[in-house]
Amino acid sequence: MISARGLTKSFGDFEAVKGIDVEVRRGEAFGFLGPNGAGKSSTMRMIAATSPVSGGELRILGLDPATDGPAIRGRLGVCPQDDTLDTELDVFDNLFIYGRYFGLPREEVRARADELLEFVQLTDKAHAKVDDLSGGMKRRLTIARSLVNRPDLLLLDEPTTGLDPQARHVLWDRLFRLKQAGVTLVLTTHYMDEAEQLCDRLVVMDKGRIVAEGSPLDLIREHSTREVAELRFGIAREGETHEALAAQVANLGDRVEVLPDRLLVYSEDGDAVVAAVQARGLRPVATLVRRSTLEDVFLRLTGRTLVD
Numbered sequence: 001m002i003s004a005r006g007l008t009k010s011f012g013d014f015e016a017v018k019g020i021d022v023e024v025r026r027g028e029a030f031g032f033l034g035p036n037g038a039g040k041s042s043t044m045r046m047i048a049a050t051s052p053v054s055g056g057e058l059r060i061l062g063l064d065p066a067t068d069g070p071a072i073r074g075r076l077g078v079c080p081q082d083d084t085l086d087t088e089l090d091v092f093d094n095l096f097i098y099g100r101y102f103g104l105p106r107e108e109v110r111a112r113a114d115e116l117l118e119f120v121q122l123t124d125k126a127h128a129k130v131d132d133l134s135g136g137m138k139r140r141l142t143i144a145r146s147l148v149n150r151p152d153l154l155l156l157d158e159p160t161t162g163l164d165p166q167a168r169h170v171l172w173d174r175l176f177r178l179k180q181a182g183v184t185l186v187l188t189t190h191y192m193d194e195a196e197q198l199c200d201r202l203v204v205m206d207k208g209r210i211v212a213e214g215s216p217l218d219l220i221r222e223h224s225t226r227e228v229a230e231l232r233f234g235i236a237r238e239g240e241t242h243e244a245l246a247a248q249v250a251n252l253g254d255r256v257e258v259l260p261d262r263l264l265v266y267s268e269d270g271d272a273v274v275a276a277v278q279a280r281g282l283r284p285v286a287t288l289v290r291r292s293t294l295e296d297v298f299l300r301l302t303g304r305t306l307v308d
């Protein structure tokens, strides 16, 4: 569905995307995971054929965006990062008018709009003003709009940024259904749980480069341990810093990361780490043993957290 080789995007002297290779297969959910400024949106805009490629090769649905932009755009669904809904129109008309841009007959577009409102659970809001919708409803309407032309490939730029946890789960559920229906999903996110929930495969991006690629599980297996013991200390005694405490627990796991508010000790058995910490007379005020996540992978690869 998408093939990129050495793809770059420059803004003047600044290279936002520094030569990435990506292959997206039909039917999969593929993610670009990375912090703000990693180059995810710049990449998505090139894939959506709305921003020219600066260098390298890019094929979307086998077509060249430089010469076949209109043909590509006609076959894609695009859900941009910012809300681009028309506030002059009600919910139904946002779908209806958009559908008419694709040159579909009135009755077909009407039926499609009804079907999509049902899919995103907004049927009872059909004649509401866009401004009266919640953030989650607006996102769902934007997704409905991106599906009007029955695209094979749906591009979603940070689909749940700014939404509350419940609204995110509703959205994930809809996206999961689309995936089950055979739609290829390509999404960007800086939420590691979103990437883990939705993506079959993903690339981790940082500063315009791909730093790792694989399924969420493979990435975790390859770049982290099974468990992580999180240790929070109420640092009271003089000279006792997180770095000093890290040195004292360093040999209890594979490695230790020092964050501003806690230490992370990576090992296969987190409970054993906590027991050993206590046996050494160290007294963390709080401990938590959890599974490794993509956040840990990102930290390992870049030395920073995704929310940095």
Ligand SMILES: Nc1ncnc2c1ncn2[C@@H]1O[C@H](COP(=O)(O)OP(=O)(O)OP(=O)(O)O)[C@@H](O)[C@H]1O
Binding pocket: 011, 014, 016, 034, 035, 036, 037, 038, 039, 040, 041, 042, 043, 190
């Ligand atoms: N039109 C532009 N002109 C100049 N610089 C730009 C432009 N668009 C993006 N950039 C820069 O390119 C880099 C990558 O931005 P991009 O939006 O692709 O990142 P991102 O990973 O999508 O992050 P975000 O989550 O903030 O959207 C950033 O440093 C950004 O400031």
